[in-house]
Amino acid sequence: MAGEDDTADKTEDPTQKRLDDALERGDVVKSQELNTWFLIAAATLVLTTFSDSIGSGIMMPLRNLIANSWMIHTDGAGLLAMARGLAYAVIAAIGLPLVMLMLAALAGNMLQHRLVWSGEPLKPTLSKISPLSGAKRLFGKQAAVNFAKGIFKLVLLGSVMVMILWPERMRLESLLHLDPNALLGVTLSLTKHLMGSVVALLAIVAIGDYLFQYRQWYERQKMSVQEVKEEFKQSEGDPHVKGRIRQLRQQRMKKRMMAAVPKASVIITNPTHYSVALAYERGMQAPVCVAKGVDNIAFKIREIARAHDIPIVENVPLARALYATVEIDDEIPVEHYHAVAEIIGYVMGLRRNLSGRL
Structure with missing residues (x-):
């Protein structure tokens, strides 16, 4: 009941100082769905743009390795050189796509808030191990929203996959008899189609989740009337103290003037x-x-x-x-x-x- 009363007392919009303090503590808007969307969108872009170059970049060293297997030295130095060459080839093939994925992960966070370096979330607190706090996290509003969000994504994405793959069911059955080269092309085409649809649908989920998380964060930052007054005193000075200082200055000026x-x-x-x-x-x-x-x-x-x-x-x-x-x-x-x-x-x-x- 005390917690509910405290929440009910917080009726005032947060000041800019309150929002800045929350950011310094590491208390920021965090929508995991938005981060997930950026990663999936980047993965889709990588797949559609770099799939050929990644495949050829990995296939050529392996083909050369098999074709020239008789030339491989079986001593330790030879095997080490072969492993090093394969590692360089794989890094060269997937280096740029990996960089794009890392940039997408950063963009997902920076779109929600600026970069924050704070150790506050790492500090041990009793609320993190409290059974009552754990129960609130399991059965609170955030947990209910996450559960509903998971069901919604499951139903939505399942429906989309059925709509895309059901017309292709006869074609999918025939894949068992296709040449591997042709199989790869068909699989890649269907995968791009599926991932494009998933990206479009998850964009709706990500936007909705971000708006919800922002509202929750903003509600947490709200202040009571007493907190607003205290912050004003801290930032602008206590009006009573300022009045007393002004009075003392006037008295000193009066004495100096009369002298x-x-x-x-x-x-x-x-x-x-x-x-x-x-x-x-x-x-x-x-x-x-x-x-x-x-x-x-x-x-x-x-x-x-x-x-x-x-x-x-x-x-x-x-x-x-x-x-x-x-x-x-x-x-x-x-x-x-x-x-x-x-x-x-x-x-x-x-x-x-x-x-x-x-």
Whole structure:
């Protein structure tokens, strides 16, 4: 019941990370019927294309061996040389067909998934030796599908073989009286016909089995809502932790900003909301924003400015514009040079007057 509940909880489609992890573990879509189809199709192609060359490639060395049997040395070296020559001849005759069969076997796997190098399936697990798990494999959905698939293939292929061979029954009876050379040609023709039909029918079985195996694999990868949340936390970070980090950064920035307010030359404000602290010294290319804020932070900037006798100038549009366009420790934009220069010039003039009076 617990296993059924776990399966029922997995209602969410798998993420790309979940699918990639399954691939790394070696948990991939695997349709044995598709692999079998590729091998049978390749064997049919080899038979129709290379049967003559394979036969002649093997027949000629054997014919020469029989014709020149009196020349064979019966010592160890002679027999070894003869066996080596026959082996080379057989390899030369069947080498290319064997390569085609190996490529077909690889193609059957690579069509379903990319190549995977994983030792995960080889690790010993209790589920592999558990009687309960073995019973589930014997009587589960996969076993039922394999049984039905086997019956279907047996009935289908048997019917096709009967349909092809029944009209040839009289001809097959006469094969007992044919010359071996003629017998080989007739047998080869019937074999090609049978294998071509088998390839066509097994293609339907292979496609159906692949779709079923893919669906089963995809269902296994489904996730519960909690698993989706956990994966999001792992990949994107815990939202609570990220919020706390953001809060700490803002607090540090606020402290650094308030510590820089006493270095400001002037505070430009909108009395109700905005405050922007600008610092300027002779030789600087343009004034620099050392602090800015709205509402409570803006009032705090003004409070620190009053405590350090920093001039506060009210300019509503300039305060709003500077707050929106300039960042901390950045120079003011060019379009505000003139307005800020007038204010700083006014402030520096006031300071000179105060110094002269003192």
